[in-house]
Amino acid sequence: xxxxxxxxxxxxxxxxxxxxxxxxxxxxxxxxxxxxxxxxxxxxxxxxxxxxxxxxxxxxxxxxxxxxxxxxxxxxxxxxxxxxxxxxxxxxxxxxxxxxxxxxxxxxxxxxxxxxxxxxxxxxxxxxxxxxxxxxxxxxxxxxxxxxxxxxxxxxxxxxxxxxxxxxxxxxxxxxxxxxxxxxxxxxxxxxxxxxxxxxxxxxxxxxxxxxxxxxxxxxxxxxxxxxxxxxxxxxxxxxxxxxxxxxxxxxxxxxxxxxxxxxxxxxxxxxxxxxxxxxxxxxxxxxxxxxxxxxxxxxxxxxxxxxxxxxxxxxx
Amino acid sequence: xxxxxxxxxxxxxxxxxxxxxxxxxxxxxxxxxxxxxxxxxxxxxxxxxxxxxxxxxxxxxxxxxxxxxxxxxxxxxxxxxxxxxxxxxxxxxxxxxxxxxxxxxxxxxxxxxxxxxxxxxxxxxxxxxxxxxxxxxxxxxxxxxxxxxxxxxxxxxxxxxxxxxxxxxxxxxxxxxxxxxxxxxxxxxxxxxxxxxxxxxxxxxxxxxxxxxxxxxxxxxxxxxxxxxxxxxxxxxxxxxxxxxxxxxxxxx
Amino acid sequence: xxxxxxxxxxxxxxxxxxxxxxxxxxxxxxxxxxxxxxxxxxxxxxxxxxxxxxxxxxxxxxxxxxxxxxxxxxxxxxxxxxxxxxxxxxxxxxxxxxxxxxxxxxxxxxxxxxxxxxxxxxxxxxxxxxxxxxxxxxxxxxxxxxxxxxxxxxxxxxxxxxxxxxxxxxxxxxxxxxxxxxxxxxxxxxxxxxxxxxxxxxxxxxxxxxxxxxxxxxxxxxxxxxxxxxxxxxxxxxxxxxxxxxxxxxxxxxxxxxxxxxxxxxxxxxxxxxxx
Numbered sequence: 001x002x003x004x005x006x007x008x009x010x011x012x013x014x015x016x017x018x019x020x021x022x023x024x025x026x027x028x029x030x031x032x033x034x035x036x037x038x039x040x041x042x043x044x045x046x047x048x049x050x051x052x053x054x055x056x057x058x059x060x061x062x063x064x065x066x067x068x069x070x071x072x073x074x075x076x077x078x079x080x081x082x083x084x085x086x087x088x089x090x091x092x093x094x095x096x097x098x099x100x101x102x103x104x105x106x107x108x109x110x111x112x113x114x115x116x117x118x119x120x121x122x123x124x125x126x127x128x129x130x131x132x133x134x135x136x137x138x139x140x141x142x143x144x145x146x147x148x149x150x151x152x153x154x155x156x157x158x159x160x161x162x163x164x165x166x167x168x169x170x171x172x173x174x175x176x177x178x179x180x181x182x183x184x185x186x187x188x189x190x191x192x193x194x195x196x197x198x199x200x201x202x203x204x205x206x207x208x209x210x211x212x213x214x215x216x217x218x219x220x221x222x223x224x225x226x227x228x229x230x231x232x233x234x235x236x237x238x239x240x241x242x243x244x245x246x247x248x249x250x251x252x253x254x255x256x257x258x259x260x261x262x263x264x265x266x267x268x269x270x271x272x273x274x275x276x277x278x279x280x281x282x283x284x285x286x287x288x289x290x291x292x293x294x295x296x297x298x299x300x301x302x303x304x305x306x307x308x309x310x311x312x313x314x315x316x317x
Numbered sequence: 318x319x320x321x322x323x324x325x326x327x328x329x330x331x332x333x334x335x336x337x338x339x340x341x342x343x344x345x346x347x348x349x350x351x352x353x354x355x356x357x358x359x360x361x362x363x364x365x366x367x368x369x370x371x372x373x374x375x376x377x378x379x380x381x382x383x384x385x386x387x388x389x390x391x392x393x394x395x396x397x398x399x400x401x402x403x404x405x406x407x408x409x410x411x412x413x414x415x416x417x418x419x420x421x422x423x424x425x426x427x428x429x430x431x432x433x434x435x436x437x438x439x440x441x442x443x444x445x446x447x448x449x450x451x452x453x454x455x456x457x458x459x460x461x462x463x464x465x466x467x468x469x470x471x472x473x474x475x476x477x478x479x480x481x482x483x484x485x486x487x488x489x490x491x492x493x494x495x496x497x498x499x500x501x502x503x504x505x506x507x508x509x510x511x512x513x514x515x516x517x518x519x520x521x522x523x524x525x526x527x528x529x530x531x532x533x534x535x536x537x538x539x540x541x542x543x544x545x546x547x548x549x550x551x552x553x554x555x556x557x558x559x560x561x562x563x564x565x566x567x568x569x570x
Numbered sequence: 571x572x573x574x575x576x577x578x579x580x581x582x583x584x585x586x587x588x589x590x591x592x593x594x595x596x597x598x599x600x601x602x603x604x605x606x607x608x609x610x611x612x613x614x615x616x617x618x619x620x621x622x623x624x625x626x627x628x629x630x631x632x633x634x635x636x637x638x639x640x641x642x643x644x645x646x647x648x649x650x651x652x653x654x655x656x657x658x659x660x661x662x663x664x665x666x667x668x669x670x671x672x673x674x675x676x677x678x679x680x681x682x683x684x685x686x687x688x689x690x691x692x693x694x695x696x697x698x699x700x701x702x703x704x705x706x707x708x709x710x711x712x713x714x715x716x717x718x719x720x721x722x723x724x725x726x727x728x729x730x731x732x733x734x735x736x737x738x739x740x741x742x743x744x745x746x747x748x749x750x751x752x753x754x755x756x757x758x759x760x761x762x763x764x765x766x767x768x769x770x771x772x773x774x775x776x777x778x779x780x781x782x783x784x785x786x787x788x789x790x791x792x793x794x795x796x797x798x799x800x801x802x803x804x805x806x807x808x809x810x811x812x813x814x815x816x817x818x819x820x821x822x823x824x825x826x827x828x829x830x831x832x833x834x835x836x837x838x839x840x841x842x843x844x845x846x
Contacts (some may be wrong), residue, residue, distance in 0.1 A: 053476050073479040074487075086477035090495045099491075100481030149481065325656035327666075330648050332729065334673050340694060343614075344687070352687075352697045357631070396581035401573040411585045417833055419785025421802040422822045425809045426592030429819070432609075433595055453588035456581060514677045517787055532677050536791060538683045546766045547687065550680040559676035561675040565668075 002065050003052060004185045005078075006027050010059035012045050018178045019045040021209030022059070023050050027153070027187065032179045033088060036196035037206030038232070043189050047155050047208070047252050049188070051080045056149060064152050074103070078153040085128035085138045087145075089186050093117065093137075094126040095141035097145045104149075116148035117141075120178075143175075147182060155181075156188045172199055197221060205229045227316050237287045241317045248312035249289035251277060251298065252305045261306045263287065265298050279304060338554055345547035361548035364533035371549065376534035378513055381529060385451035386508035390548025392452070393508070394501050398493065400460075402466040412457040423454060431522060442524035450522045451512040458511055459504040462568065466500035488495060503567035506560050514557070593826070600819035609817050617818035627804070627821075637715065637790075638783035641722040641732075645779045646772065653771070654764070656731075657738035667735065674728040680811040682792050685721050686712060689791040689793075713795030721789040726782060730775035734744070737771030738764070777836040781829045801825050 003026040012020040020042045028034055035043045048054045049061060052073035061068050068076055071304035073104065079100075087096050097116050101109035117123050120140035130138055139159060144156055156175075160168045176199050179186045190196050196203045197217045204214040205228075215223045224230035227243070236243040254264075270293065275287045277298060287306060298304060348358035365371055399408060415423070427450045431442060470493070478488035494501075516531035523532065530549075537546045600618055602610040621627065654721060656666040673681065688694045689710040699705045741764065787802030793801075800805075801821060808818025 051476075051480055053480075071475065072485070074482045074484055076482075080477070080480045082473040084473055084474040086471060086472055088474060088478070088492050090492075099478065099483075103478075103482035103487065197475065278354055323651055323655045323658075326651040330652045330727075331666075331669055333648075333724070334670065337688055337724065338673055338676060338681065341680070341684045341687055344694075352692055352694050353701070391582055392580040395577035399574045399578035399581070402577075405578060406580060408578065408585055409590055412581075414830065415585075415589050417829060419782065419787070419802060419829065421787040421805050421826055422596070422826050423592075424652060425805060425818060425822060426596045426776065428809065429595045429815070430588070430592040443826060449588060455583060456584055460581075489573060500608070509676065514679065516679050521806075523603065524681075531677070532678055534683070535792075538679075538686060541690075546683065550683060553680050554676045557676045561672070 008060040011057045013057040031201040032186045034196035034203040041206040042209040052076045077157040079151040080155040083157045085142040098147045114146040117225040120144045243314040246290040265302045342551040347394040360545040363547045374530040378530040382512040389455040389508045390505040393456045397460045397463035415458045420517040424518040428521045444527045446522045462504035499567045503564040506564035531561040556558045596819045618816040642780045647729040653734040669833045717793040721793045726779045729778040733774035735773035
């Protein structure tokens with residue numbers, strides 16, 4: 001079987017600016033994908049092009065081997081979980097989930113909607129209106145409402161952004177488990193690098209309407225193809241053309257064997273599981289290093305040596 | 318200016334706003350025909366009910382207001398929805414202008430239109446010209462009330478409906494319309510009131526067989542004060558008050 | 571056709587046939603000649619507009635402007651303290667606001683009639699004063715400019731209070747406190763902080779009162795008793811008894827133009843959009 005979604009040189013222009021600048025990508029069945037980038041990079045527009053809410057200026061959108069450029073949203077076998085969840089305020093949780101089934105005149109709509117609610121652990125809230133549900137519960141109803149239709153592709157538009165931080169962590173695991181158990185392809189939109197790195201099988205980093213890199217999280221993080229990708233996915237210290245991540249920098253009181261620089265400790269920030277050490281090189285620039293908590297104690301003003309292994313260098317001119 | 322002075326001033330202004338109508342309602346129950354309180358009675362209400370002209374005017378007003386408000390509500394709601402989908406600047410401008418055009422100008426312009434049309438058609442002024450005129454000036458009121466509710470409407474709700482398989486029309490009917498229902502009802506009540514109340518435009522485009530309640534009231538007021546008119550006024554004040562309070566409750570819900 | 575085009579179809583029809591076309595016809599009529607038996611005839615002429623410069627009609631124009639201006643000023647003087655009071659009355663705000671609006675929603679005709687009931691020779695005021703022995707013959711309260719002014723202020727005061735209240739309500743409560751903290755007494759705070767900041771509301775209220783007063787017809791008709799002729803009455807008169815449609819049309823156009831210009835100027839104000 002071919003890819004479930006394929007974008008071919010898709011461009012979307014709005015009056016005065018180009019939101020999507022020639023994107024091509026291909027998604028395989030049953031995997032978890034993320035589209036990650038800063039706000040305004042075109043990721044939400046890309047999602048809306050796939051959902052059918054916008055028409056591409058040029059290029060083609062293929063869903064499961066069919067060119068769908070001209071198809072309206074209700075004829076596309078994809079479903080969207082909106083950032084605001086977009087639950088229908090006048091309908092109960094159950095009726096929200098049954099909405100799409102009724103539109104398709106599925107005979108046992110209520111039964112299937114109940115099953116879908118059970119799957120997201122919300123059977124007890126079936127009769128509640130959206131206004132009576134918590135943020136996390138609304139999120140689950142929105143998921144159930146889309147998943148019950150068994151779409152070929154589920155689009156998620158920053159669905160965790162509105163949740164409080166604790167719940168967000170929990171929902172990450174839940175979303176990933178849900179993707180694995182349903183086997184539906186997820187395309188997850190986020191501006192949060194941690195979400196993209198932790199949840200995806202593969203992620204695409206977007207910048208200014210283009211995809212800069214599409215790769216597995218680990219390789220994108222360790223072998224970024226551009227300074228933008230390197231910087232977006234995590235902090236980097238730049239030494240000319242060479243970038244080194246803070247957690248890869250070793251701090252010692254004596255010179256190391258490989259690349260070695262002398263510096264003075266400026267400040268220390270304690271994070272519980274790690275310590276951020278800000279140092280100033282003797283010739284001026286500042287560098288930050290992240291070391292495990294409890295490994296070694298440095299003091300402000302102390303003189304240290306920085307080193308790292310060649311393998312951890314990112315060479316990006 | 319602070320504190321008590323402000324409160325006294327506000328109270329006086331509110332008295333100025335309410336006293337005239339309260340006095341009018343009070344004296345509608347006066348047994349005397351003069352502006353001196355003699356005793357409580359329903360005399361003038363009975364007289365008003367027995368007046369054939371008032372009865373005919375009321376009937377005409379009810380028929381006109383019912384037709385005009387239903388038509389204006391349908392058109393105005395659809396208009397608000399269409400403009401919410403994508404703004405229509407000229408159309409909105411025309412509707413706002415209609416709100417701000419002095420009534421007398423609206424009235425004579427509609428009269429001119431009808432007279433001009435009648436040169437080619439064998440028709441004359443009647444109930445339907447009044448209904449058409451009332452639709453013309455109440456559509457804007459409906460549009461404003463419904464638009465206000467649409468402004469707080471999450472666009473992704475319709476998108477979600479279509480995403481789940483609903484056609485544009487089905488999304489409107491199953492999601493947007495239920496959301497708008499209270500505002501539509503409020504707008505309909507408002508249209509009912511502005512239609513029922515209009516004198517200036519109506520008097521210009523009404524035919525001989527389509528005299529409305531405000532036209533009868535106007536004629537009586539022109540002739541001088543009649544205690545019957547106090548009773549009619551009190552009735553109108555109470556009915557309008559109830560309709561408007563209902564309309565505002567709906568808008569707030 | 572999309573759903574949007576369908577939904578806008580009826581209103582486009584109404585806007586074209588019942589709103590646009592009538593004004594177009596009036597514009598055309600204003601440039602035609604009066605027919606021998608009423609109606610209009612060719613040729614084209616601007617005579618109806620030049621006739622407006624006749625001292626008689628300039629007088630009416632002047633009187634309309636004067637009355638509308640006076641009504642606006644009185645509304646401002648009465649409305650500002652009221653709006654300020656409501657804006658500062660905490661959780662009672664909505665109740666006060668409803669009280670201001672309630673009479674406004676009862677019939678315009680009835681509200682105007684109420685003033686006949688109060689002001690006429692045998693009305694409430696004169697009857698009361700006579701029975702108290704304070705006067706010996708009725709005061710001429712009705713059918714003059716004063717009565718018209720009272721009716722206009724009464725009818726349109728809520729138009730001033732509402733936008734002004736909206737502005738005052740949004741005024742940061744800490745600003746007057748900051749002014750007081752910096753040593754300004756209440757009067758100076760009002761003058762130097764509250765008043766300047768409420769300017770958008772005052773402008774909005776003034777336009778919303780002035781425009782309908784300028785084109786008023788029913789109030790001067792009923793309370794002015796034919797003596798106080800304003801532009802609205804002139805229009806009505808030309809279309810009915812005088813049967814000079816071109817002239818009535820020309821006056822209509824002038825009233826409409828002045829109203830539209832004022833509103834356009836007001837809408838260009840950035841704050842206008844926020845308030846409406």
